[in-house]
Amino acid sequence: MTIDNKDGAAFLAYVTDKLETRIAHISQSILEGQKDIEGMHEYYWENYTEMDQYGYENFDNQQALLHQINANEQQIHLRKRFRKMLDSPFFGRVDFVFEGDEEPEIFYIGIGNFAEEAGHTPLIYDWRAPVSGLFYDYDKGPASYQAPLGTICGEIASKWQYKIRNGRMLYQFESDVKIDDEILMAELGSGGSTALKNIVRTIQKEQNAIIRNTRDKIMVIQGAAGSGKTSIALHRIAYLLYHDRKNLKSSNILILSPNSIFSDYISHILPELGEENIKEMSFDLFAYRQLKDTVSDCEDRYDQIERSLNFPDMPSLYKEKQSREFLNQMEGYLTSLEDELMDFRDVEYKNFTKKEEEIIDLFYFKFQDIPLLSRMEAVAENFIDEVETLRDNDMDEEERAIVMEKFMNMYETQDLYVIYSRFLESCGYPGLPHVQLQERKLRYEDVYPVLYMKYRLLRQTSHNGIKHLVVDEMQDYSRLQYLILKMMFPCRMTILGDKAQTMEAEAQDVLGFLPKIFGKEIRRIVMNKSYRNTVEIASYANQLAGITDMDLFDRHGQPVEELFFKGKKQQAIEAALDELVNKLQLGAEQFETAALILRTESEAKEAARILKEKLENTGFDMENRFSYLHRDSTSFCKGLTVTTFYLAKGLEFDQVFSLFPAADQSPIAKQGRYIAATRALHKLHMYEYGK
Numbered sequence: 001m002t003i004d005n006k007d008g009a010a011f012l013a014y015v016t017d018k019l020e021t022r023i024a025h026i027s028q029s030i031l032e033g034q035k036d037i038e039g040m041h042e043y044y045w046e047n048y049t050e051m052d053q054y055g056y057e058n059f060d061n062q063q064a065l066l067h068q069i070n071a072n073e074q075q076i077h078l079r080k081r082f083r084k085m086l087d088s089p090f091f092g093r094v095d096f097v098f099e100g101d102e103e104p105e106i107f108y109i110g111i112g113n114f115a116e117e118a119g120h121t122p123l124i125y126d127w128r129a130p131v132s133g134l135f136y137d138y139d140k141g142p143a144s145y146q147a148p149l150g151t152i153c154g155e156i157a158s159k160w161q162y163k164i165r166n167g168r169m170l171y172q173f174e175s176d177v178k179i180d181d182e183i184l185m186a187e188l189g190s191g192g193s194t195a196l197k198n199i200v201r202t203i204q205k206e207q208n209a210i211i212r213n214t215r216d217k218i219m220v221i222q223g224a225a226g227s228g229k230t231s232i233a234l235h236r237i238a239y240l241l242y243h244d245r246k247n248l249k250s251s252n253i254l255i256l257s258p259n260s261i262f263s264d265y266i267s268h269i270l271p272e273l274g275e276e277n278i279k280e281m282s283f284d285l286f287a288y289r290q291l292k293d294t295v296s297d298c299e300d301r302y303d304q305i306e307r308s309l310n311f312p313d314m315p316s317l318y319k320e321k322q323s324r325e326f327l328n329q330m331e332g333y334l335t336s337l338e339d340e341l342m343d344f345r346d347v348e349y350k351n352f353t354k355k356e357e358e359i360i361d362l363f364y365f366k367f368q369d370i371p372l373l374s375r376m377e378a379v380a381e382n383f384i385d386e387v388e389t390l391r392d393n394d395m396d397e398e399e400r401a402i403v404m405e406k407f408m409n410m411y412e413t414q415d416l417y418v419i420y421s422r423f424l425e426s427c428g429y430p431g432l433p434h435v436q437l438q439e440r441k442l443r444y445e446d447v448y449p450v451l452y453m454k455y456r457l458l459r460q461t462s463h464n465g466i467k468h469l470v471v472d473e474m475q476d477y478s479r480l481q482y483l484i485l486k487m488m489f490p491c492r493m494t495i496l497g498d499k500a501q502t503m504e505a506e507a508q509d510v511l512g513f514l515p516k517i518f519g520k521e522i523r524r525i526v527m528n529k530s531y532r533n534t535v536e537i538a539s540y541a542n543q544l545a546g547i548t549d550m551d552l553f554d555r556h557g558q559p560v561e562e563l564f565f566k567g568k569k570q571q572a573i574e575a576a577l578d579e580l581v582n583k584l585q586l587g588a589e590q591f592e593t594a595a596l597i598l599r600t601e602s603e604a605k606e607a608a609r610i611l612k613e614k615l616e617n618t619g620f621d622m623e624n625r626f627s628y629l630h631r632d633s634t635s636f637c638k639g640l641t642v643t644t645f646y647l648a649k650g651l652e653f654d655q656v657f658s659l660f661p662a663a664d665q666s667p668i669a670k671q672g673r674y675i676a677a678t679r680a681l682h683k684l685h686m687y688e689y690g691k
C-alpha cells in the first residue's frame with residue numbers, strides 16, 4: 001500500500017492498515033514474551049535446588065524474569081493505545097513549510113504518536129508533541145514552534161480537521177482559522193456524555209498556553225464557570241508527563257479534588273489521554289489521615305456548610321479560627337511552649353549520664369531549628385551516639401527504646417490534642433472535651449488549625465514523592481490551608497478555581513493572599529470565556545451573581561424557565577417535582593444526563609424520595625437511570641441525579657432543575673443558586689417554593 005498523505009481519507013486507510021499490522025506484531029511478541037516468562041518459571045522450579053550457593057544464578061534469573069515481565073507490560077500498554085487509535089487515529093493536520101523550503105511537510109495529529117515501527121518517523125504525532133503546538137496556536141500564515149533544538153519557524157500552508165469514528169471518516173475540512181468554531185459548537189452542543197470529555201480536538205489558544213506552560217513553578221488560574229479549568233488541568237498533567245517522562249511519573253502527581261464523586265467524574269480523562277495511575281484525593285481526607293493518631297474522627301467541610309445553611313444565626317467560629325489573627329496567636333503560644341512544655345532533668349543510663357545543663361544546651365542551641373516535639377529525639381540520638389562510641393558497640397532496639405523514653409518523658413505532654421485544647425483556652429475559647437482517643441472528634445473549624453500545629457511542632461517525613469500538585473476549586477480553600485499545602489508540598493503546582501463559586505457567605509478571592517504565601521514564583525492567569533452553557537443560561541447565571549465581565553461562547557438554546565410554586569412546603573415541593581417529571585427530557589434522542597439540585601442534604605434526600613415514587617409510576621428505569629448523590633457517594637452515573645449544590649460543584653448536566661426555598665435569600669443560598677445554574681449545558685429550570 002502506498003502512502004497518500006495529502007488526502008485524509010486515503011491516509012486513514014493507509015494508517016489503519018499499518019496500525020493493524022503493528023498491533024498484530026505486538027500481539028505476537030507479547031505471546032513470545034509470555035512463553036519466555038513461563039519458560040523461566042519452569043527452569044527456576046526445576047533447578048533451584050542446584051543453583052549456586054551464593055544465589056548469583058538465582059539473582060540473575062530473577063532479574064531476567066523481571067526484565068521480561070516489564071517488557072511485556074510495556075508492549076501490552078502500547079497495544080492498548082494503538083487499539084484505541086484504530087477508532088480515531090487522527091483529528092487534525094498541519095501542512096507546514098519550513099523556513100527555506102518550498103514544499104510543505106504534512107503532520108497528522110492524534111491522541112498518540114504512531115510510527116510503522118518503533119524509531120521510524122511518526123505517521124501520526126501526539127497532540128502533545130512540539131510540532132502539534134502549531135495546530136492549536138496558529139491560523140494559516142507565518143508560525144513557529146519550540147523544538148528541543150530551539151525555535152522552528154516557517155509558514156502554515158493549510159490546516160485540516162477530521163472527525164473519525166469507528167475507523168470511518170465522518171467529515172474532513174480545511175480550516176483557515178483557529179480551531180474552527182463550528183466544530184467547537186458541535187462538540188459543545190452534543191449531549192450524551194456522562195463524564196467530562198477530553199478536548200484535544202478543540203483546545204483553544206489561551207487554554208493551550210496554560211497546558212503547555214513548563215516555565216512557571218506555580219500557576220494560578222482564575223477561570224469563569226465553564227471556562228475549562230478542570231479540563232485544562234487534566235490536559236496539562238498529560239502534557240507534563242509526556243514531556244518529562246524521565247523525571248516525572250504519574251505517581252509523582254497528586255490532584256486535590258473536592259470529593260470522590262468529582263474524582264470519578266474526571267477519572268477516565270487521563271487514561272483516555274494515555275496516562276494512568278494518577279492519585280486523587282480530597283484535602284479533607286488527606287488531613288484526616290494525617291491526624292489519625294491525634295483524633296479518631298473529624299467533621300468534613302459539608303458538615304460546616306450544612307450548619308451554616310440550617311442554623312444561619314448560630315455563631316460560627318470557623319472564619320475566626322482560620323484567620324490570620326488566630327494563627328498569630330497560635331504562633332505566640334508555640335513560642336511560649338518552648339519553655340512551658342519542658343521539664344529538664346539529668347538522664348542516666350547504665351554508667352553514662354547526660355547532665356540537665358548539657359541537655360538544655362543541646363535543646364535550645366544545637367538543635368533549635370528542629371520542631372519542638374521532634375527535638376528531644378535528636379538530643380536522645382546524640383546521647384545514644386556518645387554511649388555507643390564510648391563503649392564501642394551499638395545499642396539494640398530494646399536499649400534504644402529505654403533511653404528514648406527517658407528523654408521523651410521530659411515533655412510534659414506530647415499529645416497534640418491536649419496542647420491544642422490548652423491553646424484554645426489560653427485565647428478564651430472553650431477547650432476540647434477531655435476524652436480518650438477513640439472518642440475524640442474534631443469540629444471542622446479545628447481540623448486545619450490542629451494540622452497546622454502538627455506541622456509546626458513535628459518534623460515532617462519527606463512528602464511522598466509528589467512533584468506536581470493540582471488544586472481544583474481553589475476558592476474553597478482557606479489561607480490556612482494554603483499555608484499547610486506550602487509546607488507539605490514544596491513542589492510545582494497548578495491551582496485553579498473561580499472566585500464566583502465560593503461556598504461561603506462572602507466570596508473570597510484567594511488571589512489576594514496567594515502571592516504573599518508563594519512569593520514571586522506565582523503566575524496568575526485569568527480566563528473569562530465560558531464554554532459550557534448556552535448564552536441564555538450563562539447570561540441568566542451571571543445576572544444572579546452580578547457578573548458582567550464574562551465572554552460567552554455564542555451557542556444558543558431555550559430561555560431559562562423560572563417557576564414559583566406557592567403553598568405549604570410539602571405541597572409546593574410535590575407540585576414542583578410533578579412539573580419536573582413532565583419536563584424531564586431524558587431518553588433516546590434526548591438528553592443523557594439531568595440533575596435536580598437542592599439546597600441542603602435533608603431537602604435533597606426528601607426530594608429524592610418523593611421523586612422516586614413519582615418516577616416509578618411512570619415506568620422510568622430507576623435502577624439504571626436514577627441516583628441520589630450524597631457526600632459518601634463514590635461514582636457519578638448517567639440519567640437523573642438528585643443532589644445538593646455543593647456536591648454538584650464541578651460537575652455538569654445536559655438539563656438542570658434547581659429547587660430552592662424562596663424564603664432563603666442568604667448569601668450562601670444565593671451562591672447555591674448560582675452554582676446550580678452554571679451546571680446546565682443545554683436546559684435550565686429554576687424553581688422556587690414557599691408561601
Ligand SMILES: Nc1ncnc2c1ncn2[C@@H]1O[C@H](COP(=O)(O)OP(=O)(O)OP(=O)(O)O)[C@@H](O)[C@H]1O
Nearest residue numbers: 199202203204225226227228229230231531532650
Ligand atoms: N476547548 C474546548 N473544547 C471543547 N469543549 C470545551 C473546551 N473548553 C471547555 N470545554 C467544555 O466546557 C465544559 C466546562 O469545562 P470544565 O468543567 O473543564 O470547566 P470549569 O472551568 O472547570 O467549570 P466550573 O468551574 O464551572 O466547574 C466542559 O463540557 C468542557 O468539555
